[in-house]
Amino acid sequence: MNAFSIRAFIPPIARRALPLRATRRYAVQSPGAPTIEIFSQQHKWMQKERAARDVEASRSVDYLRDEVASRLCERLLDINRQFPHVLDLGANACNIAHQLTLPSEDSPENGPRGKRIGQLTAADSSETLLYRDAHLPFNNEINIKREVLPTSEILPYEANTFDAVLSSLSMHWINDLPSVLAQANNILKPDAPFIGVMMGGDSLYELRTSLQLAELDRRGGVATHTSPLADVRDVGGLLQKAGFNLLTVDVDDIVVDFPDTFALMKDLQAMGESNAVVSREKGAIQRDVLLAAEGIYRELHGNEDGSLPATFRLIYMIGWKHSPTQAKPLERGTGMFSIKDYLEKDGKKGDGEGESK
Amino acid sequence: MPGRTRPIDKFATAVAKCSAETSAYGKCILVDYNNVSKDKCVTEFMRLKDCYLATAKKR
Numbered sequence: 001m002n003a004f005s006i007r008a009f010i011p012p013i014a015r016r017a018l019p020l021r022a023t024r025r026y027a028v029q030s031p032g033a034p035t036i037e038i039f040s041q042q043h044k045w046m047q048k049e050r051a052a053r054d055v056e057a058s059r060s061v062d063y064l065r066d067e068v069a070s071r072l073c074e075r076l077l078d079i080n081r082q083f084p085h086v087l088d089l090g091a092n093a094c095n096i097a098h099q100l101t102l103p104s105e106d107s108p109e110n111g112p113r114g115k116r117i118g119q120l121t122a123a124d125s126s127e128t129l130l131y132r133d134a135h136l137p138f139n140n141e142i143n144i145k146r147e148v149l150p151t152s153e154i155l156p157y158e159a160n161t162f163d164a165v166l167s168s169l170s171m172h173w174i175n176d177l178p179s180v181l182a183q184a185n186n187i188l189k190p191d192a193p194f195i196g197v198m199m200g201g202d203s204l205y206e207l208r209t210s211l212q213l214a215e216l217d218r219r220g221g222v223a224t225h226t227s228p229l230a231d232v233r234d235v236g237g238l239l240q241k242a243g244f245n246l247l248t249v250d251v252d253d254i255v256v257d258f259p260d261t262f263a264l265m266k267d268l269q270a271m272g273e274s275n276a277v278v279s280r281e282k283g284a285i286q287r288d289v290l291l292a293a294e295g296i297y298r299e300l301h302g303n304e305d306g307s308l309p310a311t312f313r314l315i316y317m318i319g320w321k322h323s324p325t326q327a328k329p330l331e332r333g334t335g336m337f338s339i340k341d342y343l344e345k346d347g348k349k350g351d352g353e354g355e356s357k
Numbered sequence: 358m359p360g361r362t363r364p365i366d367k368f369a370t371a372v373a374k375c376s377a378e379t380s381a382y383g384k385c386i387l388v389d390y391n392n393v394s395k396d397k398c399v400t401e402f403m404r405l406k407d408c409y410l411a412t413a414k415k416r
Contacts, residue, residue, distance in 0.1 A: 288406070
């Protein structure tokens with residue numbers, strides 16, 4: 001059943017004009033387990049294009065992507081080496097490129113964060129979103145090349161091309177995550193890092209629960225309004241399966257307060273992050289359900305000042321491509337001192353960092 | 358989109374004027390939110406909807 005569609009290779013403009021039925025599907029089995037299509041890539045692409053066309057609204061909701069890209073860039077700074085060629089996979093509006101031109105918050109005197117990066121290739125499937133900020137001044141401060149991908153699930157690059165692959169807030173829409181991670185591993189040079197961040201776990205659980213309760217009461221059943229997301233537990237396994245070494249996975253919660261549920265949903269829409277699950281209910285949510293969800297959200301999760309919190313749980317992952325010369329973790333039991341003593345002595349120093357804002 | 362209010366904005370302003378009914382409905386659901394069935398809080402909801410319809414019509 002796992003058909004391989006040539007639709008992916010048709011450029012987006014032609015694809016828009018092409019009805020779905022005209023695409024011929026060949027019965028070619030891709031290697032590995034068959035993938036189930038959970039998210040509609042076509043629909044996601046359309047949402048992003050549509051959202052980016054309203055430039056003003058699209059820029060006004062960049063707060064989340066900018067903040068996350070900034071935290072991702074800080075992680076890149078921790079690696080002390082030169083990166084002649086870096087790929088930004090699923091670049092959205094090139095938020096990472098923008099953040100790289102800004103100095104680090106911890107050491108503003110050291111100049112822009114991206115000074116050790118030679119060339120940045122920003123790749124995304126949505127052309128409008130990718131080129132939204134192409135005329136802004138920050139583009140002159142970094143050597144950036146924008147590339148429109150025909151599909152976000154196939155990376156058209158040679159093996160051993162990049163010195164680092166970054167990915168910020170786009171991998172939660174990928175159906176075949178193991179395959180994309182394996183491809184990312186393939187296009188990396190040996191001993192090069194993959195640094196990614198994706199929505200995961202309990203993101204937007206407030207909205208999810210409110211809509212579920214509202215639909216239960218109003219319609220007697222539940223429809224899919226929020227995506228299934230990868231959990232922290234899964235990510236380590238995924239990276240390992242894709243062939244990465246020396247994994248680091250950590251979680252960060254960003255809580256944003258909104259005046260009401262409608263503002264939250266409008267912002268999500270302007271980000272191009274509306275529901276794109278294949279089995280979603282087509283058409284808008286019923287007004288009755290929206291009305292009910294507003295009441296439940298307010299009572300169940302609302303802050304005392306009347307605002308509604310929305311939690312975004314971000315999973316940061318770092319994995320290194322295998323190389324024989326790479327530093328390896330030491331054997332078990334070869335430690336020279338007790339980590340317990342060390343942590344008890346210094347434990348209070350580093351607490352409270354990377355918490356929710 | 359200048360010069361035009363989106364329907365969702367109109368909806369939001371109308372709903373915002375019914376805060377008492379909104380919270381009454383929310384509280385009713387929350388009494389036992391592990392056990393919600395269809396029309397569990399239908400009276401509170403209809404009160405909320407009537408309020409919304411009235412405020413939406415007023416302008």
